[in-house]
Amino acid sequence: MRMRRLLVIILAAGEGTRMKSALPKVMHKVAGRSMVGHVLETAKAAGAAEIAVVIGPDHDQVAAEARRLAPEASVFVQRERLGTAHAVLAAREALERGYDDILIMYGDTPLVRPQTLEALRAPLAEGAGLAVLGFRPADPTGYGRLITQGDDLVAIREEKDASAAEKTIGLCNAGLMALDGALALGVLSGIGNANAKGEYYLTDAVESVIARGRPAAVWVAEAGEVAGVNTRAQLAEAEAVIQQRLRRAAMDGGATLVAPETVFFSADTTLGRDVVVEPNVVFGPGVAVADGVVIRAFSHLEGATLATGVSAGPFARLRPGAALGQGVHIGNFVEIKNADLAPGVKVNHLSYVGDSTVGEGTNIGAGSITCNYDGFNKHRTVIGANAFIGTNSLMVAPVTIGDGAYVGTGSVITDDVPADALAIGRARQVNKPGLAARLRERLQAIRKAAPES
Numbered sequence: 001m002r003m004r005r006l007l008v009i010i011l012a013a014g015e016g017t018r019m020k021s022a023l024p025k026v027m028h029k030v031a032g033r034s035m036v037g038h039v040l041e042t043a044k045a046a047g048a049a050e051i052a053v054v055i056g057p058d059h060d061q062v063a064a065e066a067r068r069l070a071p072e073a074s075v076f077v078q079r080e081r082l083g084t085a086h087a088v089l090a091a092r093e094a095l096e097r098g099y100d101d102i103l104i105m106y107g108d109t110p111l112v113r114p115q116t117l118e119a120l121r122a123p124l125a126e127g128a129g130l131a132v133l134g135f136r137p138a139d140p141t142g143y144g145r146l147i148t149q150g151d152d153l154v155a156i157r158e159e160k161d162a163s164a165a166e167k168t169i170g171l172c173n174a175g176l177m178a179l180d181g182a183l184a185l186g187v188l189s190g191i192g193n194a195n196a197k198g199e200y201y202l203t204d205a206v207e208s209v210i211a212r213g214r215p216a217a218v219w220v221a222e223a224g225e226v227a228g229v230n231t232r233a234q235l236a237e238a239e240a241v242i243q244q245r246l247r248r249a250a251m252d253g254g255a256t257l258v259a260p261e262t263v264f265f266s267a268d269t270t271l272g273r274d275v276v277v278e279p280n281v282v283f284g285p286g287v288a289v290a291d292g293v294v295i296r297a298f299s300h301l302e303g304a305t306l307a308t309g310v311s312a313g314p315f316a317r318l319r320p321g322a323a324l325g326q327g328v329h330i331g332n333f334v335e336i337k338n339a340d341l342a343p344g345v346k347v348n349h350l351s352y353v354g355d356s357t358v359g360e361g362t363n364i365g366a367g368s369i370t371c372n373y374d375g376f377n378k379h380r381t382v383i384g385a386n387a388f389i390g391t392n393s394l395m396v397a398p399v400t401i402g403d404g405a406y407v408g409t410g411s412v413i414t415d416d417v418p419a420d421a422l423a424i425g426r427a428r429q430v431n432k433p434g435l436a437a438r439l440r441e442r443l444q445a446i447r448k449a450a451p452e453s
């Protein structure tokens with residue numbers, strides 16, 4: 001069977017007033033990714049031949065996000081917010097290119113899964129003119145109600161236009177719609193605005209399709225999957241739903257989560273097999289974890305890659321560009337940023353390694369710091385293989401420490417250290433016999449002369 005060509009139109013022109021935010025609503029994040037980003041990813045996964053995003057006039061940030069995540073997407077501006085059908089027609093140019101299926105998604109409904117979109121589209125291949133995504137919310141107030149006869153959809157009635165009897169219907173419109181591409185332009189152009197809100201309602205497409213002698217179908221999804229986000233509280237609910245999914249997927253993929261409800265993932269986190277994640281770990285965007293890694297409690301990771309057998313934490317902070325080679329050990333209160341650590345490197349206690357390259361097998365002692373920032377610029381620290389950096393050393397970048405070099409405890413390293421050299425970067429200790437006792441006596445004499453009140 002020939003593949004049906006799909007155009008996905010993402011409606012994202014809404015103001016999102018109830019978020020009380022300077023950010024456009026669809027730019028708010030769940031699982032480390034903007035809501036519109038989730039919808040774009042889902043649209044791609046659904047096999048869209050074209051993705052069109054409809055944004056509001058001042059939504060440059062949304063346009064930039066679309067370009068970043070889906071450079072091939074076309075972006076249309078809806079100048080006036082005159083309703084959902086009007087918003088779809090903002091993408092007229094894309095509709096005119098001619099597609100078999102049109103799928104309309106909302107930018108503020110981030111959790112819909114690709115398989116649900118597939119189920120929603122399926123009736124089109126069997127002759128339906130459109131299909132809508134239905135759900136049964138705990139409280140239907142505010143949603144369009146689906147009026148059905150048997151399995152067929154007859155109409156969608158918006159809350160404001162619904163009769164008392166229609167308002168008792170629990171099956172509601174989630175907003176997503178699949179529309180036959182051959183009918184789309186005709187149906188949408190024919191929609192008027194003679195209703196309680198004076199808006200061009202996309203939902204009127206149902207009656208129009210039926211009038212053309214084509215059936216309209218409903219696919220019912222779980223409320224948690226299709227609920228839209230209008231408030232910060234709903235944003236938190238969406239976050240909870242997606243975290244459940246991501247935890248479940250991590251465990252299904254062969255990772256042990258000791259206390260799953262305390263681990264937070266980003267949508268793009270990847271975990272290998274036999275990874276163990278202890279309680280209270282946060283994965284920001286861009287983390288890739290290979291097989292057999294242990295991440296101990298209270299660690300925070302972002303933009304980091306962990307090769308096989310790495311162990312990190314407790315209380316490790318891995319920041320963007322941290323690349324940990326096989327078997328690397330990162331201990332407590334250690335921060336790694338933009339640094340390549342070769343296999344077997346150990347940084348076990350209270351250290352900061354940033355803008356650095358560290359060679360295989362090197363051991364960095366407790367409290368050691370790469371001083372990468374001079375107040376103006378960032379500089380690199382290069383440490384060779386099998387080097388030993390003594391406790392509480394400061395490496396003032398730019399600086400290079402050779403293979404097999406040994407840096408004495410408490411050193412301030414400002415000059416390069418050759419391979420296999422011993423570097424002591426501190427003043428020699430001086431002992432002054434009896435001086436402590438003499439100072440103590442003097443202090444006591446002063447106290448006697450002027451006793452404290």
Ligand code: UD1
Nearest residue numbers: 011012013014081082083084087106143144173174175201
């Ligand atoms: C819409 C549906 C309603 C459904 C509900 C689900 C219509 C007429 N009603 O109602 O049946 O139960 O969603 O949440 O479609 N948008 C634009 N431009 C516009 C208007 C809307 O881009 O001019 C976008 C919004 O950004 C949003 C989506 O379309 O992503 C829905 O708009 P909204 O105003 O929230 O529709 P509802 O009245 O909630």
Ligand code: CA
Nearest residue numbers: 108228229230
């Ligand atoms: Ca809404």
